[in-house]
Amino acid sequence: DQQVKQNSPSLSVQEGRISILNCDYTNSMFDYFLWYKKYPAEGPTFLISISSIKDKNEDGRFTVFLNKSAKHLSLHIVPSQPGDSAVYFCAAGSQGGSEKLVFGKGTKLTVNP
Amino acid sequence: DARVTQTPRHKVTEMGQEVTMRCQPILGHNTVFWYRQTMMQGLELLAYFRNRAPLDDSGMPKDRFSAEMPDATLATLKIQPSEPRDSAVYFCASGLIRQGGYSNQPQHFGDGTRLSIL
Numbered sequence: 001d002q003q004v005k006q007n008s009p010s011l012s013v014q015e016g017r018i019s020i021l022n023c024d025y026t027n028s029m030f031d032y033f034l035w036y037k038k039y040p041a042e043g044p045t046f047l048i049s050i051s052s053i054k055d056k057n058e059d060g061r062f063t064v065f066l067n068k069s070a071k072h073l074s075l076h077i078v079p080s081q082p083g084d085s086a087v088y089f090c091a092a093g094s095q096g097g098s099e100k101l102v103f104g105k106g107t108k109l110t111v112n113p
Numbered sequence: 114d115a116r117v118t119q120t121p122r123h124k125v126t127e128m129g130q131e132v133t134m135r136c137q138p139i140l141g142h143n144t145v146f147w148y149r150q151t152m153m154q155g156l157e158l159l160a161y162f163r164n165r166a167p168l169d170d171s172g173m174p175k176d177r178f179s180a181e182m183p184d185a186t187l188a189t190l191k192i193q194p195s196e197p198r199d200s201a202v203y204f205c206a207s208g209l210i211r212q213g214g215y216s217n218q219p220q221h222f223g224d225g226t227r228l229s230i231l
Binding site: 034042046101104 | 117155156158161206219222224
């Protein structure tokens with residue numbers, strides 16, 4: 001049973017437009033959420049995180065939104081750039097920490113010039 | 114920037130052989146994680162250590178996999194004997210986790226070892 005789900009395996013957007021990546025979770029104990037970006041042949045790199053006490057966190061072009069009642073989070077990238085093309089993983093942890101993260105299977109984002 | 118270093122980057126070997134993967138965590142990080150990535154399962158946590166002590170290896174097949182931290186600068190993941198179903202990318206990650214597991218510090222990943230068992 002997948003506790004963290006990224007239902008869209010892929011997403012394609014035009015450069016300059018907004019990219020919205022979605023993630024759903026089932027475990028109510030999760031209270032810390034992260035997004036990682038992964039390029040081919042490299043390890044995942046941390047992008048942005050959000051604690052369950054917040055509903056939004058912003059870092060430059062990246063914003064993560066958390067809807068606890070719906071057990072849903074999303075990553076917004078605006079404006080999207082070709083260099084953003086990568087696989088994006090959503091991850092969730094509990095007890096306020098990044099220990100024992102559960103990862104989604106990823107969404108491949110392609111930003112077309 | 115400090116990085117997690119994994120060796121080898123690629124390993125191809127025959128079924129039944131022993132495989133050892135190594136990881137050098139970021140200096141100062143007290144927690145080391147081993148993950149496996151496959152197409153079917155995605156990223157799965159195999160085991161992790163805090164201050165070199167194993168905390169959880171419930172994700173690891175016990176009969177053939179073993180994970181150790183001989184010292185603070187080296188973590189190893191061994192498979193013996195290896196099987197074709199072990200073919201995957203194995204990632205090591207490290208992080209600074211405070212007492213009780215509370216931390217808002219993210220895990221930092223190495224670039225992985227791509228393992229192919231023929």
